[in-house]
Amino acid sequence: MTQTADRADWVAIVGPFRFPWGQASSRRVHGIACSLAAAGRHVVVACGEHGPGLTPLPEAVGPGSVSYLGMGEIPPVGAGKIDKAVRAWWSWGARTVRWLDSRPTRPSHVVLYNGDAPYAARLRSWCRRNAVPVIADVVDRYSPEQLRGGRFAPPYLSALLAFRYHYPRCAGVIAVSSYLSDHFRGYGLPVLRVPPTLDARGLAGLADRRPDEGDAVRLVYAGDPGRKDLVATIVRAVRQVNRAGYRVELRVVGPTVERVRELLGGEPVPAGVRVLGRLPQQEVWAxxxxxxxxxxLRPPTRFNRAGFPTKFGESLANGTPVIANLTSDLGEYLTDGVEGLVCPDHSVDGLVETLHRALRLSVEDRCLMRKAARRRALEAFDFRIHARALTDFLDSVRH
Known part of the structure; x- marks a missing residue:
């Protein structure tokens, strides 16, 4: 069978991310690639890992295809500071460009995901020389406090240069939120807004579990809180509700016990909260x-207005309603009392108030919310829903 990257009509998605799993960026690219395959495009994802060679992605469905391979752009485990600095500031993107040069045919488009300024500069230069349109898939607008070192540190300055200089000079932008969509339309660029997507149709859907009246309300937080998610606020709200004599159980997936205690300022993890640490993706979804x-819960910062939480669509796709305050475009998908409950703000008191509302819901109310959550995911976050818009967008973008 002819390899995808030997065809005359293939699309390259490139960047120093892990693929097909490993982080939120992995899932973002996975969704975009599967959408394009569903519309008939042949996609090669050139990720940042060391190996593998060209490998088909079995989850891709439709007349197109997705294959992936590793470029080795990400420093290996145990790499020293000098190696990391050289890759980030000198050779970032060089391996990917050499691979593009080695292909017998040029891609119709290059979709650039992340990489910051050095990577973006190298890829834009290659695309300019080869008359290939480059499209930036933008999912963040970093604030200084989001990155180690703050305002004058190299990581922030690199991200800022990419956002302000390189992305506006691409042929087009795929934006994860209306905030980013509006921003790049201000440069006169063609822009398509696509939230984080996944194979919602292929997930198991609604759980068999049907709680009895009087059962504890079971909550879950799953993810890497970083500096975005207010895990300590969630834990403290659960503690406060349980101390008042109610029954709420919270399971925290991702952070370790030590990390949760650190977020709590050294306080012990309270009763009613189980910290499960990192789990395989399928166990997370279970x-x-x-x-x-x-x-x-997220504070209403610029960073959170610009991004869009991947875990939100994943929860709905698994048939689990969401309790959240409204940041980014969540208000378009979360109707209070339908797909979940809207928290009035990101405070402990605001979440306590919302948890009391959850406790008053009947079993039937919760079952109806589960069905509505699943339905919303199929309508908005399944990768097939965005397939036609994405391929039409590529057709409209020229070098």
Missing amino acids: EVREADFSVL
């Missing part, structure tokens, strides 16, 4: 499916 609600 925990989400078994919960009555997933919980997501």
